[in-house]
Amino acid sequence: MTFAYLDPGSGSMMAQAAVAGVAGAAVAVKVGWRRVSSSLRKGKKQLATGEVQLGEK
Amino acid sequence: MNDASPVAAASEPVEAEPASFRDAASRVFYRDGEVLRGLDERAAADFEALTATSFYRRLVTDRKVVGTERAGPETSGGPWKLVLRHERIPFVSYPYEWPFSMLADAAELHLEILLDALTEGMTLKDGSAFNVQWRGCRPVFIDVGSFEQNPDGGPWAGYRQFCQTFLYPLFLQAHKGVPFQAWLRGSTEGLPGKHLRLLMTVRDLARPGVLKHLLLHAAIASRVPGRAQAVQAELRNAGFSTEISQALVRNLLKLVRRLKHPAGRSLWADYRRTCTYTDQDRQEKEGFVRQAATAAPVQLAWDLGCNDGYYTRVVAEHAKYVVALDSDEAVIDGLYRSLRDEGTATILPLVMDLADPSPGLGWRGTERRSLGDRGRPGLVLCLALVHHLAITANIPLKAVLDWLSSLDARVVIEFATPSDPMVQQLLGNKPPAQHDDYREDVFERLVEVSFAIERRVALPSGTRIMYQAVPRA
Numbered sequence: 429m430t431f432a433y434l435d436p437g438s439g440s441m442m443a444q445a446a447v448a449g450v451a452g453a454a455v456a457v458k459v460g461w462r463r464v465s466s467s468l469r470k471g472k473k474q475l476a477t478g479e480v481q482l483g484e485k
Numbered sequence: 486m487n488d489a490s491p492v493a494a495a496s497e498p499v500e501a502e503p504a505s506f507r508d509a510a511s512r513v514f515y516r517d518g519e520v521l522r523g524l525d526e527r528a529a530a531d532f533e534a535l536t537a538t539s540f541y542r543r544l545v546t547d548r549k550v551v552g553t554e555r556a557g558p559e560t561s562g563g564p565w566k567l568v569l570r571h572e573r574i575p576f577v578s579y580p581y582e583w584p585f586s587m588l589a590d591a592a593e594l595h596l597e598i599l600l601d602a603l604t605e606g607m608t609l610k611d612g613s614a615f616n617v618q619w620r621g622c623r624p625v626f627i628d629v630g631s632f633e634q635n636p637d638g639g640p641w642a643g644y645r646q647f648c649q650t651f652l653y654p655l656f657l658q659a660h661k662g663v664p665f666q667a668w669l670r671g672s673t674e675g676l677p678g679k680h681l682r683l684l685m686t687v688r689d690l691a692r693p694g695v696l697k698h699l700l701l702h703a704a705i706a707s708r709v710p711g712r713a714q715a716v717q718a719e720l721r722n723a724g725f726s727t728e729i730s731q732a733l734v735r736n737l738l739k740l741v742r743r744l745k746h747p748a749g750r751s752l753w754a755d756y757r758r759t760c761t762y763t764d765q766d767r768q769e770k771e772g773f774v775r776q777a778a779t780a781a782p783v784q785l786a787w788d789l790g791c792n793d794g795y796y797t798r799v800v801a802e803h804a805k806y807v808v809a810l811d812s813d814e815a816v817i818d819g820l821y822r823s824l825r826d827e828g829t830a831t832i833l834p835l836v837m838d839l840a841d842p843s844p845g846l847g848w849r850g851t852e853r854r855s856l857g858d859r860g861r862p863g864l865v866l867c868l869a870l871v872h873h874l875a876i877t878a879n880i881p882l883k884a885v886l887d888w889l890s891s892l893d894a895r896v897v898i899e900f901a902t903p904s905d906p907m908v909q910q911l912l913g914n915k916p917p918a919q920h921d922d923y924r925e926d927v928f929e930r931l932v933e934v935s936f937a938i939e940r941r942v943a944l945p946s947g948t949r950i951m952y953q954a955v956p957r958a
Contacts, residue, residue: 433508434611438716439706440645445720446705447697448733458723459716 511630523565540601584818612643621830649675790870905948
């Protein structure tokens with residue numbers, strides 16, 4: 429599904445999950461966790477190849 | 486070439502609806518006095534899916550969605566896969582003209598429709614308050630092009646727009662006591678959450694909807710990087726199903742049903758009880774209005790400064806449709822709720838300051854029409870209004886009458902003489918010689934300039950004069 433013409437706002441969609449009850453909150457937490465762990469993995473990879481310091485972007 | 490032209494080879498003149506341009510898949514246009522909607526390949530497929538659902542058929546029977554039929558073969562062709570013909574809404578109005586309860590009822594209809602759609606594999610592309618119009622006091626969903634197939638579930642794209650155009654204006658009034666119309670008129674994309682949340686205090690955390698749909702929403706929304714498409718895919722992959730969407734919509738429905746118009750007396754709510762009319766005055770006035778309403782068939786009547794709608798109802802017995810305008814939101818809200826409970830479909834009450842009526846707004850000032858561009862009335866009631874415009878709003882009598890005659894309709898004007906207690910009260914707020922020209926003879930002379938007076942009756946109490954007149958050619 430593409431969004432027809434309206435920009436729904438990425439943040440508003442995440443927020444929906446958070447406020448749509450327990451099941452929704454679980455989804456939001458899952459997405460949040462996946463994002464955190466994927467950025468941690470990226471950071472580790474960069475450290476291993478010695479390309480860049482692990483730190484705040 | 487004007488590529489907004491909706492039909493490639495038109496034999497009759499075609500006019501695009503100025504507010505229907507954002508969704509390229511579905512555009513509204515007018516031809517031969519008909520309201521038509523062109524759908525492209527994708528939108529046509531969505532429409533076919535829609536007509537196969539049982540909820541859509543129910544909405545059509547209940548008249549909760551605008552009447553829609555396929556236009557005959559002579560109107561297809563051009564860039565559209567399918568052209569639909571819509572029922573005409575008697576008088577277009579906008580959310581910033583609705584009182585609290587109308588916006589709340591429109592929100593409820595929007596959510597009910599969305600919930601029904603979700604249970605049958607469809608959804609709405611957006612969540613705008615402009616998706617709803619009115620037939621009298623019954624809300625009607627008009628944006629048939631907003632329905633689309635929803636096979637994979639996922640978050641609702643219209644949530645933010647729903648919050649900004651429906652929920653936040655209702656919050657502003659229900660929780661802070663501020664009527665939302667002025668802010669919404671100034672900001673037709675709706676009230677931004679990031680601004681409204683700044684007005685909330687710790688006490689408001691406990692108020693319905695504030696924590697979840699305003700504060701949490703704003704807090705999360707500002708912290709999520711990434712494209713909307715990507716976030717949507719992530720959410721879907723993490724299990725954001727249709728069930729979750731339904732849970733959200735049910736939650737919003739419960740919330741909207743809980744929001745209440747703040748209690749409080751307005752200046753006009755007690756008007757009919759405390760004003761200075763005697764019973765004989767009221768009877769004569771009612772008879773005068775009734776006679777004017779039956780002088781000729783009236784398709785559309787305007788009641789300017791309708792107050793509690795007493796005379797609006799009199800006119801509605803004879804006119805096809807009456808638009809009742811008043812600047813007092815509380816009074817219009819009360820009038821709407823009475824009419825709604827009676828099931829009236831021929832009176833539309835709106836909040837409107839006649840000294841500053843709705844202008845053209847939006848893109849090129851034409852997306853939302855000005856009051857004067859929504860259809861000419863055949864009868865205009867101007868009861869107990871002139872003194873407010875002339876004295877309180879300082880609009881010269883001649884200017885008021887010029888405007889009334891420009892409406893090109895039979896008018897009923899009630900003039901309150903300088904000795905009238907209400908006029909005395911208004912004059913009391915002004916320096917002594919400010920309104921020396923506010924006199925019966927001056928007024929009548931000015932009326933004769935732009936109107937031919939058909940009838941003139943002084944009410945028994947002696948301080949009010951009724952005029953029935955038609956504009957001079």
